[in-house]
Amino acid sequence: MNEVDVREAVTRAHHEEWARVVAALTRRFGDLDVAEEAAAEAFATAVERWPADGVPANPGAWLTTTANHKAIDRLRRENKRDDKHKEARLVHDDDPPEPLGAIDDDRLRLIFTCCHPALAMDARLALTLRMVGGLTVPEIARAFLVAESAMGQRITRAKAKIKTARIPYRVPSAEDLPARVTGVLAVLYLVFNEGYLATGPDTDPLRHDLTAEAIRLTRLIRALLPDDGEVAGLLALMLLIEARRAARVSASGELVPLADQDRGTWDTALIAEGHRLVRERLAAAAAGVAPGRYQILAAINAVHTSARDVRDTDWSQVLALYDQLVRLDPSPLIALNRAIAVAELDGPDVALAAVNRLEDRLAGYHAYHATRADLLRRLGRGQESRAAYDKAIELAGNTAETAYLTRRRTQLP
Amino acid sequence: MRYLVSVIDDKSNPGSTDRQPAISAFNERLIAEGYWVFAGGLADTDAATVVDNRGEQAVFTDGPFVESKEYLAGVWVWEAPDLDVALKLATEASKICDRKIEVRPFL
Structure with a gap:
C-alpha cells in the first residue's frame, strides 16, 4: 500500500471512527478530556504506524484498542499523583436507552452531552465540532474567526462545566427527547448556516468545510434516530440548499439569488436525495404527523428545486408552506x-x-x-x-x- | 451530588408574594423524594452586614456585598444524581416560586 492510500485510509478512519472512539472511551472512563486526548493520540499513532505496518483489517477496532491503552496509561500516571479524578467521573446509566431507532450507540450520548442546554450555544457548537466532528481546535477557531487560544478555552470551560456540574452522559428520557433533539439540530443548523453564508470580510463567502461537516453530522444523527421527522427534515433542508452551492456565487464572487441561478449546475443527486426525504415526511404528514419547522423549510426548498425554470415555481405552494410555518414559528x-x-x-x-x-x-x-x-x-x-x-x-x-x-x-x- | 439552588428576585420586577403554600408543598415533595437537604428564605438585603477583617481592623458595612437589582431571596440545597435531575426540579421551582432559579454544584 502506498503512502497516498495510507493517508486516505487514515482520513477515512478519522471521518468514520473519531466520534465512535471518543464516545466509547468517554463511556468507559467517564471523562471527556481523557477520551479526547486518547483518541487524538491513537490517530497520531495510526499516522506513524500504518505506513510501515499496513492498515489494519478493522481500523475502528484498532483505534479503539489503541486509544484505550493510551487512556489507561494516562490514568495510571495521574493515579500516582492523585486519586481525585475518580470522584469527577461523568455519570451515565448502563441501562440501554429506551428504543429510539435501530441503534443504541454511545455516539448519541456524546452528541446529547455536547449539545446540553446548560451549555452556552457557542460552547455547544465548539464542543460538538471537536468531540463528535473530530475537528481540531485550530480548525474550529478558524471556522468561527476566533483566536485559537480563546477557542481552546471555550472548549476547556465547557468540558469543566460538564464535569463539575455533572451533566450526565446519557440519552435523554423519551419525555425530554423531542426538546433535546431540537437543541442538537439547532447546533447543526448553525454550523451549516455559517458555512452557507459565512460572515466576515476575510473569509470565503461559502464555507464548504462547514456545510459538509454539518451534513455529515446530521446524517449521523439520522442514522441514529431514523424515525425522527425533524432530523429527516433538517437533513433534506441542508441537502437541497447544498445542491445549489455551485450556482450561488458567480465567477466574480457575487451572490446569485435563486431566481438568477443557472439551474443546470445544481447537484441532481443531492436534490434527488433531498426530495426523497421530503416525500417520506409528506407521507408521514398525510398519516397525521404534524411536521416541524425543518420539515416545512425542506418542503419549501423542494418546491424551488422542483422548478427547472424560475418561472415554473409554484409560488402558491411556497406561500401555503410559509403560512404553515408562520403558525409554528x-x-x-x-x-x-x-x-x-x-x-x-x-x-x-x-x-x-x-x-x-x-x-x-x-x-x-x-x-x-x-x-x-x-x-x-x-x-x-x-x-x-x-x-x-x-x-x-x-x-x-x-x-x-x-x-x-x-x-x-x-x-x- | 449537592447543588446550591438560589432563588433570585428582582427589585424592579418582584415575583408574586403569595407563593408560600405552593413552596411548602414542593418542599414536602423534595423531602419525600429524597432531594431535600436544606431550605431557607432570606430577609431583605437591607438586613445584611458585610464584615471585612482582611486588614488591620475589622470593617463592618451595612447592606449586601454587591448592590444590584437582582438579589438572593432564598436558597435550597438539593441532593441529586446529576444536573438533568436538578434542572428538572429547578424548572418546577421557578414556576412555583415565580422567580428565577440558579443551580450551582458544590465542589
Whole structure:
C-alpha cells in the first residue's frame, strides 16, 4: 500500500471512527478530556504506524484498542499523583436507552452531552465540532474567526462545566427527547448556516468545510434516530440548499439569488436525495404527523428545486408552506421570507406593506433592507430603493452578498 | 451530588408574594423524594452586614456585598444524581416560586 492510500485510509478512519472512539472511551472512563486526548493520540499513532505496518483489517477496532491503552496509561500516571479524578467521573446509566431507532450507540450520548442546554450555544457548537466532528481546535477557531487560544478555552470551560456540574452522559428520557433533539439540530443548523453564508470580510463567502461537516453530522444523527421527522427534515433542508452551492456565487464572487441561478449546475443527486426525504415526511404528514419547522423549510426548498425554470415555481405552494410555518414559528425572519412569495403572487406593493410592518424587529438585519430595496426597485421607487440598498450593504457581513447588493444599487436607474 | 439552588428576585420586577403554600408543598415533595437537604428564605438585603477583617481592623458595612437589582431571596440545597435531575426540579421551582432559579454544584 502506498503512502497516498495510507493517508486516505487514515482520513477515512478519522471521518468514520473519531466520534465512535471518543464516545466509547468517554463511556468507559467517564471523562471527556481523557477520551479526547486518547483518541487524538491513537490517530497520531495510526499516522506513524500504518505506513510501515499496513492498515489494519478493522481500523475502528484498532483505534479503539489503541486509544484505550493510551487512556489507561494516562490514568495510571495521574493515579500516582492523585486519586481525585475518580470522584469527577461523568455519570451515565448502563441501562440501554429506551428504543429510539435501530441503534443504541454511545455516539448519541456524546452528541446529547455536547449539545446540553446548560451549555452556552457557542460552547455547544465548539464542543460538538471537536468531540463528535473530530475537528481540531485550530480548525474550529478558524471556522468561527476566533483566536485559537480563546477557542481552546471555550472548549476547556465547557468540558469543566460538564464535569463539575455533572451533566450526565446519557440519552435523554423519551419525555425530554423531542426538546433535546431540537437543541442538537439547532447546533447543526448553525454550523451549516455559517458555512452557507459565512460572515466576515476575510473569509470565503461559502464555507464548504462547514456545510459538509454539518451534513455529515446530521446524517449521523439520522442514522441514529431514523424515525425522527425533524432530523429527516433538517437533513433534506441542508441537502437541497447544498445542491445549489455551485450556482450561488458567480465567477466574480457575487451572490446569485435563486431566481438568477443557472439551474443546470445544481447537484441532481443531492436534490434527488433531498426530495426523497421530503416525500417520506409528506407521507408521514398525510398519516397525521404534524411536521416541524425543518420539515416545512425542506418542503419549501423542494418546491424551488422542483422548478427547472424560475418561472415554473409554484409560488402558491411556497406561500401555503410559509403560512404553515408562520403558525409554528412567529419569528419576523419567517415573515420576511413569506413576503417574498407574496410579492410573486400578489405583487411587490402588497409584499412591501408586509415587510414594512417588520421594521421594529428587523431594522438591524441586512436581509430586511435588501428585501425592501428589491421591492422598491420593482415598484420604480428608485430613490427609496437606493437608501435601502445603502443600509443593506452597511449591515451585510458576507462578501458575496455585499458585492451583489452593490451592483444592484449601481444598476438603479 | 449537592447543588446550591438560589432563588433570585428582582427589585424592579418582584415575583408574586403569595407563593408560600405552593413552596411548602414542593418542599414536602423534595423531602419525600429524597432531594431535600436544606431550605431557607432570606430577609431583605437591607438586613445584611458585610464584615471585612482582611486588614488591620475589622470593617463592618451595612447592606449586601454587591448592590444590584437582582438579589438572593432564598436558597435550597438539593441532593441529586446529576444536573438533568436538578434542572428538572429547578424548572418546577421557578414556576412555583415565580422567580428565577440558579443551580450551582458544590465542589
